[in-house]
Amino acid sequence: METPNKCSSSKQKLSRRTFVKAGAAVGAVAAVGGLTACATSAPKTDPKPAESTEVAEDIFAGAQEFYASCPPECQHHNLKALVKDGKIIKVEAGVNNESLPCLRGMSRVEWLNTDARLTKPLLRDGEKGDNKWKEISWDEAIAMVAEKLQDAIDTVGNAGIVCDSHAGNFNALAGAVAPAFIARIGGAMSLTGTLCCAGTNGATTTMLGRRFYDTRNTIVDSDYILVWGNNPAVSMNGYFERFVKVMDKGGKVITIDPVHSETASKSTDWVPITPATDTALALGMLKVIVDEKLHKEDFIKAHTTAPCLLDKSGLPVMEKADDKTSYMVVDSKTNTVVRHDSAGVDPLLTVKGTQHEASYTTIFDFTMAECAQWTPEAVEAETGVPAAKVTELARDYANAKNGMIIQNMGGFMRTSYGTYAVASQNNLALFTGQIGRAGTGLYDAGGVTNFLKLTAMFDNPKVEGLPSVPRVQFAHHVLNDTPNPIKVFISSRESPMTQWPNSGLLKEALKKIPFVVVIDSLMTSTALYADLVLPCAAVFETEDLMANARSHLVQLSDKAIDPPGEAHDDLWIFTQLAKKMGVGADFEHDNEYYIRKALEGTEFTYDQLKKEHAIDAYPKDFIPYQDGEFYTETKKAEIYQAGWASKGVKPVPSYYKGAETVGGSSGLDAKYPLAVVQRKLRSCVHGTFGALAMMENVNRNHACVMVNPKDASARSIADGDSVVVYNDRGEHKAKAIVTENVIPGVIVAENGWWEQQGGSSSYVTNDSVGIISGEHCCNETLAEIKKG
Amino acid sequence: MAKGFFFNNKDCYGCMTCSVACITDKLPGNSVTYLRNVTEILVDDPKTYSFMSMSCNHCDNPVCLAVCPVGAYEKLEDGIVRQRHDMCIGCQTCVRECPYGSPNYYDEEGKTHKCDMCVDRQLRGEKPACVEACPGANLEIGDMEELKAMDGADFVSDPDMDIAPNIVIKADPKIKGNPAKYGQVKTS
Numbered sequence: 001m002e003t004p005n006k007c008s009s010s011k012q013k014l015s016r017r018t019f020v021k022a023g024a025a026v027g028a029v030a031a032v033g034g035l036t037a038c039a040t041s042a043p044k045t046d047p048k049p050a051e052s053t054e055v056a057e058d059i060f061a062g063a064q065e066f067y068a069s070c071p072p073e074c075q076h077h078n079l080k081a082l083v084k085d086g087k088i089i090k091v092e093a094g095v096n097n098e099s100l101p102c103l104r105g106m107s108r109v110e111w112l113n114t115d116a117r118l119t120k121p122l123l124r125d126g127e128k129g130d131n132k133w134k135e136i137s138w139d140e141a142i143a144m145v146a147e148k149l150q151d152a153i154d155t156v157g158n159a160g161i162v163c164d165s166h167a168g169n170f171n172a173l174a175g176a177v178a179p180a181f182i183a184r185i186g187g188a189m190s191l192t193g194t195l196c197c198a199g200t201n202g203a204t205t206t207m208l209g210r211r212f213y214d215t216r217n218t219i220v221d222s223d224y225i226l227v228w229g230n231n232p233a234v235s236m237n238g239y240f241e242r243f244v245k246v247m248d249k250g251g252k253v254i255t256i257d258p259v260h261s262e263t264a265s266k267s268t269d270w271v272p273i274t275p276a277t278d279t280a281l282a283l284g285m286l287k288v289i290v291d292e293k294l295h296k297e298d299f300i301k302a303h304t305t306a307p308c309l310l311d312k313s314g315l316p317v318m319e320k321a322d323d324k325t326s327y328m329v330v331d332s333k334t335n336t337v338v339r340h341d342s343a344g345v346d347p348l349l350t351v352k353g354t355q356h357e358a359s360y361t362t363i364f365d366f367t368m369a370e371c372a373q374w375t376p377e378a379v380e381a382e383t384g385v386p387a388a389k390v391t392e393l394a395r396d397y398a399n400a401k402n403g404m405i406i407q408n409m410g411g412f413m414r415t416s417y418g419t420y421a422v423a424s425q426n427n428l429a430l431f432t433g434q435i436g437r438a439g440t441g442l443y444d445a446g447g448v449t450n451f452l453k454l455t456a457m458f459d460n461p462k463v464e465g466l467p468s469v470p471r472v473q474f475a476h477h478v479l480n481d482t483p484n485p486i487k488v489f490i491s492s493r494e495s496p497m498t499q500w501p502n503s504g505l506l507k508e509a510l511k512k513i514p515f516v517v518v519i520d521s522l523m524t525s526t527a528l529y530a531d532l533v534l535p536c537a538a539v540f541e542t543e544d545l546m547a548n549a550r551s552h553l554v555q556l557s558d559k560a561i562d563p564p565g566e567a568h569d570d571l572w573i574f575t576q577l578a579k580k581m582g583v584g585a586d587f588e589h590d591n592e593y594y595i596r597k598a599l600e601g602t603e604f605t606y607d608q609l610k611k612e613h614a615i616d617a618y619p620k621d622f623i624p625y626q627d628g629e630f631y632t633e634t635k636k637a638e639i640y641q642a643g644w645a646s647k648g649v650k651p652v653p654s655y656y657k658g659a660e661t662v663g664g665s666s667g668l669d670a671k672y673p674l675a676v677v678q679r680k681l682r683s684c685v686h687g688t689f690g691a692l693a694m695m696e697n698v699n700r701n702h703a704c705v706m707v708n709p710k711d712a713s714a715r716s717i718a719d720g721d722s723v724v725v726y727n728d729r730g731e732h733k734a735k736a737i738v739t740e741n742v743i744p745g746v747i748v749a750e751n752g753w754w755e756q757q758g759g760s761s762s763y764v765t766n767d768s769v770g771i772i773s774g775e776h777c778c779n780e781t782l783a784e785i786k787k788g
Numbered sequence: 789m790a791k792g793f794f795f796n797n798k799d800c801y802g803c804m805t806c807s808v809a810c811i812t813d814k815l816p817g818n819s820v821t822y823l824r825n826v827t828e829i830l831v832d833d834p835k836t837y838s839f840m841s842m843s844c845n846h847c848d849n850p851v852c853l854a855v856c857p858v859g860a861y862e863k864l865e866d867g868i869v870r871q872r873h874d875m876c877i878g879c880q881t882c883v884r885e886c887p888y889g890s891p892n893y894y895d896e897e898g899k900t901h902k903c904d905m906c907v908d909r910q911l912r913g914e915k916p917a918c919v920e921a922c923p924g925a926n927l928e929i930g931d932m933e934e935l936k937a938m939d940g941a942d943f944v945s946d947p948d949m950d951i952a953p954n955i956v957i958k959a960d961p962k963i964k965g966n967p968a969k970y971g972q973v974k975t976s
Contacts, residue, residue, distance in 0.1 A: 090816060110819050237803040
């Protein structure tokens with residue numbers, strides 16, 4: 001037993017004796033630490049203490065300091081770069097952070113200095129994917145892109161162009177320039193639906209009026225937290241200690257997840273659940289809560305549309321057809337039908353057993369009707385969560401002094417009906433009044449966007465009449481030429497080949513598109529399949545502004561050094577393109593100009609940020625939806641969503657079984673009986689950082705998958721074996737971690753591995769699109785696994 | 789006096805920021821020679837996903853010091869075991885003998901590096917890079933007697949061990965006790 005699991009990095013140095021000498025009284029911790037080792041092997045020494053300690057020279061002394069935000073889809077910590085002789089020699093914590101930044105931010109020192117940086121425009125000099133390139137000049141590159149764009153416009157129209165960006169960089173200027181350029185050449189086909197949280201957009205933005213109001217400042221005020229389908233120990237590692245504090249104070253943290261994750265292990269309790277069945281659990285919990293009268297009637301009546309009436313066809317009864325806020329209720333005092341917001345109204349939650357039953361039902365009853373079949377036993381049968389546990393979760397959450405759900409961008413929402421999964425959890429908070437106070441609420445991921453409205457850096461002409469397709473089905477549309485052929489694809493601030501579903505099909509699409517341009521600082525998985533790769537600046541190589549939905553800080557990102565070689569920032573690249581195509585008039589400014597413009601109308605100035613670098617702009621003591629004030633037109637939480645009904649599904653949360661699940665309508669479970677879910681790794685944010693040597697060496701350089709011993713032994717897979725996860729879409733190669741830390745029937749794959757590291761788990765993921773909000777369905781995937 | 793590390797295994801959630809804070813502070817430009825390593829401990833029964841962060845334990849009777857053929861290691865007054873890097877000949881005897889895998893050989897340089905508890909940072913009034921960077925505040929340094937007396941100091945060096953490592957661990961209650969009942973200890 002050298003190292004029991006061969007899924008290990010080269011840094012692993014635990015020796016044989018480290019394990020075998022583990023004494024009975026010490027335990028696994030000491031065994032791994034090696035603390036009981038060598039009781040007899042250590043030679044006796046009698047070291048003479050050194051007399052004095054000379055202080056070595058501080059290699060960082062005298063370094064210039066620069067500050068910038070870490071901008072991928074993470075917590076946007078403020079970082080500090082130390083610069084000597086024009087070179088960044090260290091990246092560490094910056095100023096005014098809400099919590100401490102992590103290893104990934106620090107690893108930027110390698111990113112900034114690595115020989116792997118792209119320094120010249122590269123033109124494909126082989127087949128796509130061969131990684132063979134010819135260096136060309138910027139003049140040639142810009143002329144070529146302009147010519148290809150013009151050709152697309154001339155032959156297909158602007159719909160023949162796609163210029164896409166996603167979550168690789170949340171900076172304001174980097175995010176503004178590509179859309180500004182595209183708008184000025186007449187627009188392009190757009191890709192819709194976020195990969196992470198379309199479900200939240202479809203549920204929370206509609207029900208509560210706005211999202212991104214986070215609860216993280218009051219986590220420690222909670223005494224009962226349901227961490228639902230996400231893993232804050234990895235994805236929110238800056239402030240995970242706040243959850244630990246809740247438990248230290250006697251509170252409970254319960255993690256609902258198919259995986260016994262880092263967070264689950266630290267939690268009071270782990271509730272494993274069958275993937276894609278979370279809505280059934282939430283509906284079942286709501287049924288227990290209402291059956292046992294644990295719901296808060298006063299809160300529901302005052303702050304939600306639950307008492308509002310529906311007619312017998314299930315449509316809301318409105319005072320005026322053209323007034324979406326004119327919901328009607330039955331006033332219990334007068335027994336008459338009045339507006340929900342009439343003065344002094346005390347609405348009935350249910351009209352069952354009243355004279356009104358013949359004409360109406362309430363949204364409350366309509367909502368509960370969707371829960372009716374979800375008895376604890378039925379929930380157990382569908383989700384695998386024991387009936388008694390369903391009841392316990394419902395009671396404990398409802399009865400908690402301050403109960404919080406950490407929903408965030410949980411994996412449960414990347415399923416066909418992810419919107420319902422989010423909405424059904426929202427209803428738990430709304431029906432129990434566990435929202436609007438410190439220590440309550442629904443998600444701790446948010447930022448300053450709701451409080452700081454930046455002025456547009458570019459005033460873009462309106463472009464209308466161009467098509468859009470769901471991002472997760474981009475490849476299908478390209479390969480089928482629907483609604484039209486794509487001739488140019490420009491991709492920046494993203495890497496579709498690691499993040500979008502069905503990588504194999506996407507690869508075919510990238511090969512088919514006549515001209516693919518990737519703008520990046522490293523040869524990413526996607527860049528490998530480009531025709532032209534344009535080298536761009538990294539953080540600390542360009543000035544930008546960060547004020548977004550992941551951090552409470554507004555930050556000025558300094559330019560500390562020049563980008564390497566001929567790399568340039570996004571502003572420069574799109575400016576050259578705009579000029580070449582004759583639309584460059586609005587691009588004749590430097591970064592500072594646009595940042596100053598963006599800050600106009602805010603309470604912050606460029607000069608202030610230049611001095612302070614990062615300022616906490618989140619209102620002190622802010623409570624999301626405080627006292628039940630929501631941001632909808634009715635000012636109430638809108639439980640009934642006509643928009644969902646317009647998609648042919650229920651207007652309140654309902655459980656529909658996902659097609660690509662065991663027992664689902666796809667029938668794929670006969671061939672592929674295992675459900676695949678994705679987990680995030682500490683060494684990357686999506687694909688970002690993951691290929692840096694520093695990250696490979698601290699964590700590992702290859703993908704692993706977690707498999708339950710039952711599933712593994714049925715396939716003769718041993719811990720550490722090389723395996724292939726496969727289905728009709730493709731294959732994902734990894735090493736097996738055989739462990740009870742994942743439930744039987746489920747494989748846990750890892751998000752973010754690059755082509756050069758063996759490829760993304762997305763090679764097998766489901767590329768269907770959710771009908772309600774365009775959900776990405778990667779966690780509703782069936783596959784098989786074999787040795788390989 | 790003996791200085792040692794305190795590590796809170798109960799609350800550590802394995803972000804590995806300590807490792808990267810260390811290497812970027814101690815060995816700029818090096819992405820390979822980690823002086824603090826975080827080991828994943830995945831246990832099936834009881835189900836546990838736990839982590840062990842460890843660098844040098846600055847032993848009372850350091851093996852590295854005893855076996856180094858050129859005497860590159862020294863024990864400072866406060867107990868820190870420091871390597872005088874200019875003396876290292878890269879023979880890796882210490883790498884082979886240290887039971888904790890603390891010294892780490894850097895191929896490109898042909899020499900070995902080891903944690904010195906950021907003695908220079910301490911002399912400048914700063915904490916070691918790993919301690920300062922830990923987002924969960926699960927690492928600390930201090931005098932061993934004080935660390936041992938801390939609330940939750942579950943595991944301290946066994947006095948019968950000749951080597952006498954200076955580390956205090958607050959253990960994850962799930963994996964404290966007899967390892968025999970845990971089945972396989974996995975690391976990755």
